[in-house]
Amino acid sequence: MTLEKTQLASTLSGYAIETHRLTKRFNAFTAVDHVNLTVDRGEIYGFLGPNGAGKSTTIRMLSTLLLPSSGTAKVGGYDVVHQANEVQKRIGLVSEKMIMYPRLTALENMMFFGSLYGLDRDMLRKRSEELLEMVQLTPFKDKQVGGYSSGMRQRVNVIRAILHNPDILFLDEPTTGLDPQSTRFVRDLVKHLKQQGHTIVLTTHIMEEADELSDRVSIIDHGKIMAVDTPQALKDKYGTNSLLEVFLDLTGRELRDSTNEHFSMRAPMGRM
Amino acid sequence: MAETNTWAVALGIARRDLLDLWRARMLLFFFVLFPLLLMGMFGYIYPPTPKSNPTAGTIGTAFPNLPVSIVQMDDGRLANLVAAQFIQISGQQGLFTVFEIASYQSARNQLVQGNLKGIIIIPNGFSEALAAGQPAIVQVTVDETNPTTASIVQSEISAVFSIIGSSMSAQNIRSMAGDDVNPTFIMQPISVTNIPLVSGVSSSFQFLAPGFMALTVVTGALQGVASAISREKEQGTMDGLLVSPIPKRSIIAGKVMAQTVRGLIQGFLILGLSMILFGVQIYGSPIVMLVVMLLGTASFVGVGIILTAVAPDQETAQMMTMLLQFPMMFIAGILFPVDQLPVWMQYIGKALPLYYAADGLRKVIILNASLSTIMPDVLVLVVYTFLTMTLAIPLFERAMRR
Numbered sequence: 001m002t003l004e005k006t007q008l009a010s011t012l013s014g015y016a017i018e019t020h021r022l023t024k025r026f027n028a029f030t031a032v033d034h035v036n037l038t039v040d041r042g043e044i045y046g047f048l049g050p051n052g053a054g055k056s057t058t059i060r061m062l063s064t065l066l067l068p069s070s071g072t073a074k075v076g077g078y079d080v081v082h083q084a085n086e087v088q089k090r091i092g093l094v095s096e097k098m099i100m101y102p103r104l105t106a107l108e109n110m111m112f113f114g115s116l117y118g119l120d121r122d123m124l125r126k127r128s129e130e131l132l133e134m135v136q137l138t139p140f141k142d143k144q145v146g147g148y149s150s151g152m153r154q155r156v157n158v159i160r161a162i163l164h165n166p167d168i169l170f171l172d173e174p175t176t177g178l179d180p181q182s183t184r185f186v187r188d189l190v191k192h193l194k195q196q197g198h199t200i201v202l203t204t205h206i207m208e209e210a211d212e213l214s215d216r217v218s219i220i221d222h223g224k225i226m227a228v229d230t231p232q233a234l235k236d237k238y239g240t241n242s243l244l245e246v247f248l249d250l251t252g253r254e255l256r257d258s259t260n261e262h263f264s265m266r267a268p269m270g271r272m
Numbered sequence: 273m274a275e276t277n278t279w280a281v282a283l284g285i286a287r288r289d290l291l292d293l294w295r296a297r298m299l300l301f302f303f304v305l306f307p308l309l310l311m312g313m314f315g316y317i318y319p320p321t322p323k324s325n326p327t328a329g330t331i332g333t334a335f336p337n338l339p340v341s342i343v344q345m346d347d348g349r350l351a352n353l354v355a356a357q358f359i360q361i362s363g364q365q366g367l368f369t370v371f372e373i374a375s376y377q378s379a380r381n382q383l384v385q386g387n388l389k390g391i392i393i394i395p396n397g398f399s400e401a402l403a404a405g406q407p408a409i410v411q412v413t414v415d416e417t418n419p420t421t422a423s424i425v426q427s428e429i430s431a432v433f434s435i436i437g438s439s440m441s442a443q444n445i446r447s448m449a450g451d452d453v454n455p456t457f458i459m460q461p462i463s464v465t466n467i468p469l470v471s472g473v474s475s476s477f478q479f480l481a482p483g484f485m486a487l488t489v490v491t492g493a494l495q496g497v498a499s500a501i502s503r504e505k506e507q508g509t510m511d512g513l514l515v516s517p518i519p520k521r522s523i524i525a526g527k528v529m530a531q532t533v534r535g536l537i538q539g540f541l542i543l544g545l546s547m548i549l550f551g552v553q554i555y556g557s558p559i560v561m562l563v564v565m566l567l568g569t570a571s572f573v574g575v576g577i578i579l580t581a582v583a584p585d586q587e588t589a590q591m592m593t594m595l596l597q598f599p600m601m602f603i604a605g606i607l608f609p610v611d612q613l614p615v616w617m618q619y620i621g622k623a624l625p626l627y628y629a630a631d632g633l634r635k636v637i638i639l640n641a642s643l644s645t646i647m648p649d650v651l652v653l654v655v656y657t658f659l660t661m662t663l664a665i666p667l668f669e670r671a672m673r674r
Contacts (some may be wrong), residue, residue: 064515064673065673066673087518088515089517093512095508097507099511100512101288101509103292108291112288115280115284116284116512116513117276117516119274144295245412
């Protein structure tokens with residue numbers, strides 16, 4: 001498909017992401033329940049919710065890794081089920097589990113994953129090196145990533161996802177487990193990517209992060225969207241200056257001890 | 273963005289998998305060690321046995337120079353002569369190291385302690401019986417705690433006495449009927465000689481080696497594919513493959529290529545080792561051999577993928593492959609001939625592609641069979657590959673997005 005056609009299709013849809021009654025059930029358990037959401041082009045959309053609320057399941061459906069049980073979703077103007085291939089060309093995924101091979105060097109990982117997007121080898125190498133330079137990993141590019149610190153690995157994980165310059169980027173808890181320096185670095189990187197025109201869907205448990213980065217946040221619980229607005233508007237509405245308080249008001253204060261039983265029964269071979 | 277080509281992507285995936293193996297030095301060490309150990313182990317369990325040739329008076333043995341003792345209870349001339357001949361033949365043919373022990377009781381003690389494998393008793397009256405023209409008896413006690421050795425010792429002792437007996441018969445016949453008579457005509461008017469299936473095959477291990485080779489290649493592929501895919505799922509890299517716009521079957525194709533290369537490396541290690549250590553020879557075409565090995569691998573890869581699609585994690589996938597591969601060793605004609613099994617088990621054994629891979633490989637390596645000769649084996653493997661792949665690919669694709 002040519003670039004013009006791509007742009008036309010996306011323009012027709014208007015939104016970078018649009019879902020209609022999107023639902024995922026695992027046997028009797030409904031993980032995502034008739035979710036309608038829209039993400040504007042070029043915005044950072046914070047996707048918040050307690051553990052087991054349905055964030056990761058939604059992201060996996062939007063990134064074509066999981067088939068919806070019902071409802072529809074369009075990403076970049078394309079249907080995630082019937083036009084998965086077109087969707088895949090336009091998205092990048094930074095999931096909780098780092099997508100990289102520990103015995104490959106950073107550069108080799110970049111070259112390998114880049115090759116899956118049909119990028120020309122010379123161009124791919126040039127872009128990989130530029131990105132590694134951007135995240136200050138050039139001196140380590142020929143070292144196996146298995147020996148990297150978690151902060152270094154996460155930097156590779158993020159640039160790996162943007163190698164093919166995707167319109168839309170899914171970041172699933174990109175700063176979990178990172179030290180403050182790496183957290184700052186990754187957050188600045190996210191802002192930088194927004195400036196470059198990427199649409200970003202960000203899930204996080206860190207409310208301060210969502211507040212700092214997101215243009216809009218949505219709060220999901222029990223598979224349903226509870227609220228969507230700009231962080232400021234939400235705080236105003238609930239009469240507090242903390243997004244955490246808004247979050248707790250909406251999702252309650254009791255602990256969420258969920259097991260993944262419904263997943264292991266249903267979805268073979270590891271999942272989110 | 274250019275469209276990705278299935279085979280180019282598959283090659284890239286295969287290359288990465290092999291690079292991974294190359295860099296995992298410890299894994300690589302065991303990857304090489306495993307077939308060597310397997311072959312070495314089976315090679316010594318089934319050691320090269322020189323063939324016996326009764327007409328020429330030679331006895332082959334897999335266990336040379338086993339310790340036995342002769343207990344002489346008769347002091348007659350003929351008893352001494354027979355004992356001396358026994359010691360001489362045993363020594364010449366490397367069958368036994370013979371100790372002379374005075375009493376049965378002390379010989380038995382030695383056997384119980386494990387110092388002897390058998391006792392030959394020449395009882396009182398032995399010489400007398402022979403001198404009187406009566407058959408004489410030799411008594412034998414063997415170490416029955418080890419049935420395999422016991423039966424070998426028993427049969428080798430009998431074979432030695434049969435050689436001694438034959439030469440005594442020949443002498444007796446000549447002395448009774450004169451030199452014009454051929455004693456063999458009287459003792460054994462019809463004899464059987466063996467035309468070897470392949471001349472020069474001196475070792476029974478030759479017939480086992482191709483089976484082990486098939487077993488290693490095939491189980492390597494089965495286990496390799498299952499664990500490679502489930503490992504990527506668990507470590508998260510499978511998401512990176514699945515989220516990219518590649519034809520998803522190129523993931524399978526890539527894994528299959530890498531595992532095939534790994535399987536072939538192990539197969540040839542086994543072949544090399546059995547040639548060097550156990551004198552196994554290849555009589556057939558290496559190309560046909562390669563074809564059978566490739567098909568054997570292909571026929572199992574689909575099964576590996578099906579297991580991966582069904583198993584929830586790497587550990588379960590491994591257990592499932594173990595469950596499949598362990599009985600295969602016994603019922604697919606690798607260690608025991610299939611005909612030796614109960615009938616219902618024979619059906620199962622012959623339903624396994626390993627049976628055909630081993631059979632084909634055996635015929636090519638030892639009998640110099642051509643591709644057309646082993647066509648039945650090849651066809652079964654092709655059909656198996658086709659059926660399992662037809663089932664595996666959609667199952668894999670569905671399992672990945674469930």
